[in-house]
Amino acid sequence: MASLREVEHLQIPLPLILSATNSFDENxxxxxxxxxxxxxxHSEQYGTIAVKRLDHRISGQGQHEFMMEIALLSAYKHENLASLVGFCDQDGEKILVYKHESNGSLDKVLQSKDLNWIQRLRICLDAAHGLKYLHDDVGPQHRVLHRL
Structure with a gap:
């Protein structure tokens, strides 16, 4: 697992996140x-971002899991994976910041009745390329395994 020192260049100050999200406005x-x-x-420095704010009541994640997620997400770069921009671990807040994907989350995109089968097949192939990268292309010592 990466230490805080190894990922400190990814730290984003809480005031910048509060400004970008209008203090986590419901809108x-x-x-x-x-x-x-x-x-x-939205911030001048990072553009449009997606900000995941840890809720300790529902996630059950602690410092170890939070740092593990940062270490994994910062190590893997692929066009078919969400890109981690940075994180915030300040004033009791644990926040992950991603590049905002303009099409939204994959589950919502796939629910669209407007997608034809060719578009769905392209999405499946792109997802398969991302999974192949995580399972095979990063090397056996860094491989990500998925299980139910």
Missing amino acids: NLIGKGGFGNVYQG
């Missing part, structure tokens, strides 16, 4: 997940 809420709420934000 900027774009999703909810196992980690907590996700907000859209």
Whole structure:
């Protein structure tokens, strides 16, 4: 696992995140997940971002899991994976900041009735390329394994 020192260049100050999301305004809420709420934000430095704010009541994640996620997400770069911009671990807040994907989350895109089968097949192939990267292309010592 990466130490805080190894990823300190990815730290984003809490005031910048608060400014980008208008203090986590409900109008900027774009999703909810196992980690907590996700907000859209915008900053001069990072552009449009997706901000995942850890909610300790629902996620059960602690410092170890938070740092593990930062270490993994900062190490893997692929066009078919969400890109980690940075993180914030300040004033009791644990926040992950991603590049905002303009098409939204994959699950919502796939629910669209407007997608034809060719578009769905392209999405499946892109997802398969991302999974292949995580499973095979990063080398056996860094491979990410998925299980249910």
